[in-house]
Amino acid sequence: PHRSSMYPFLTESNRRDLREQLYTAYVQRGDNDNETDNKEVAARIAKLRAERAQLMGYESHAHFVLEERMLKTPAEVYDLLMQLWKPALERAKVEVADMQAVVDAEGGDFEIAAWDWWQYSEKVRVAKYDLDEAALKPYLSLDNVLNGVFATTNKLWGLTFTEIFDINLYHPDARVWEVKDKDGSHLGIFIGDYFTRSNKRGGAWMSSFRGQSNLDGSQRPIVVNVCNFPAPVGDDPALLSFGNVTTLFHEFGHAMHGILTNVTYGSMAGTSGPRDFTEFPAQILEHWASEPEILKSFATHYQTGEVIPDELIDKLLKASKFNQGFANTEYLAASLLDMDWHTITAEEELKDADAFEEASLTKIGLIGEIAPRYRSTYFSHIFAGGYASGYYSYVHSAVLDSDGFAAFKATGDVFNPELAAKLRMHVYEKGSTEEAMELYKQFRGREAEIDALLKVRGLDGSSD
Ligand SMILES: [Zn+2]
Structure with missing residues (x-):
């Protein structure tokens, strides 16, 4: 079993x-x-x-x-x-x-x-x-969460997402957006296929319909995120658990790795790096999802419009330990x-x-x-x-994402422009064109340390 x-x-x-x-x-x-x-x-x-x-x-x-x-x-x-x-x-x-x-x-x-x-x-x-998951869900409609993840990457890198309605996709549940850079130039196409269906494999993943290459002119990527969130019931919108929200941000991080990539050779683009590194661009994005400032910006009650209360956020953060x-x-x-x-x-x-x-x-x-x-x-x-x-790769990536996000926190600005630019340039754009350790150090200025992860997981002696 x-x-x-x-x-x-x-x-x-x-x-x-x-x-x-x-x-x-x-x-x-x-x-x-x-x-x-x-x-x-x-x-x-x-x-x-x-x-x-x-x-x-x-x-x-x-x-x-x-x-x-x-x-x-x-x-x-x-x-x-x-x-x-x-x-x-x-x-x-x-x-x-x-x-x-x-x-x-x-x-x-x-x-x-x-x-x-x-x-x-x-x-x-x-x-x-004790955290009442049911009390949390009305604040986490799929559209709210998508707006949250789009806004996060907009504040980090100036990206914009425009939904396209006149393209036929493989299933009516799948939605498609054009992703543009800060200067309005085309970066790629993002497809989100979020609801569970009887013929869909379980789990959540990112994959590419087309990769990126600059070898023979510029070819920009077409990337999909597939998840298994519960479909909407009746007239209510699809409401997510916080676990779903984390998954959405995670897969979106992989998607950003696939869309921001900018290398010569397709075989070295996007998510092609070593296993103990490629979860890092996905996992670091999860940290923004649980930042109170960001949660409050997108988590509004789908019926009343009320912003998620601080008390609920506190319980949510405590429960993660x-x-x-x-x-x-x-x-x-x-x-x-x-x-x-x-x-x-x-x-x-x-x-x-x-x-x-x-x-x-x-x-x-x-x-x-x-x-x-x-x-x-x-x-x-x-x-x-x-x-x-x-x-060990899972925890190694976790050390990197906690340490990497701690760099943002240390500046007092989770959207610190200088760090955001380095993260994009040295991690999300580079694929596997350089040694992963070198890429991380160029972003962070040093190798990763474990302290931030111990704190995130409540292993630093601070939990009661
Ligand atoms: Zn992943």
Whole structure:
């Protein structure tokens, strides 16, 4: 089963024995010594990758993969992950204590275990972080949010968006805009296809119908954002959750990367850079969505016209810190496990996957109440997908976006023109024509630091 299908039961069921049974069955997937056991498969994949890397002259698979990434060596990746690990684990321990307090207050005679996390974290959430999503939605109509993201890029770079009505698209839900630069020149075409449909793939993404190139004259891009937001019901407009709003800004960031790009060769345009960098232009735009100043500029009630109240914004921002110890710890444990599997050398014996994983997790001091987000026997990102030695990329991009946005905050102006110009010139326009680290440094003036991310996620000791 998919993990999200187990959460409602783990949250709602009062049968602790059944919660344990379900949770244990989930984390033992591929690890039951039967015909679908993956322990040896995983170990063999890791060993074969090490052998292949050695044949090509690399110390390990991770050395081979990272050569083309923004972080260049396993040592750099471990250094980043371990800097984040300690504060994440400290926060997770506080969360365990918060949940144990609820168990004790209810007279429950047990210690919090991994299968209790969802039920008791929900009780903590309701008590400390309660945010009524339904109260928020009337302020977040799709048109409001689109106006918000258009206004954000207008203030940053002077872009304008003109909706075009006389072009036939592939579906009536899809809308199209011409994007123009500050001087009125044509930059590209943006298509937004936001509502869920029965024949649409799940999730949200950006892709290009036409890329950008200056090789043989100027060819400007045609870019689409596809999402799965709930369609409008009756006469009401489509109303988004704040999670949807963040997704819209995120995908729009990818779209800007695809539209502002200005390079000679099409293969190096737009979003073509390394995986641990290309989420940065998308994720940094999310920060503007949760700035109170910007929220207030677009989040008005669709019936009354009232601007979103400060109290609701405060609750929203506080809620974003909920359960971050858990989320970061499970993610970082999996990232470190990925790195451990891919820094073995060709000479090493075939590993016993369970023993290898246990040693890996014991070394970093993972607590028993949390499992890595994926255990070795079902870690398909790294054993069946493209994320071997790359699962760290998500948090690396997060370090960049938090650090990058902090630069704006530090000037007291989230639209600081000088920084906005640098961000556009060195990040959104450059595609993969230069080393990602150099691009970031040209924008920021230095390499990224983790402090801003710790603050954003409430891992800096400031959360109660
Ligand atoms: Zn993305």
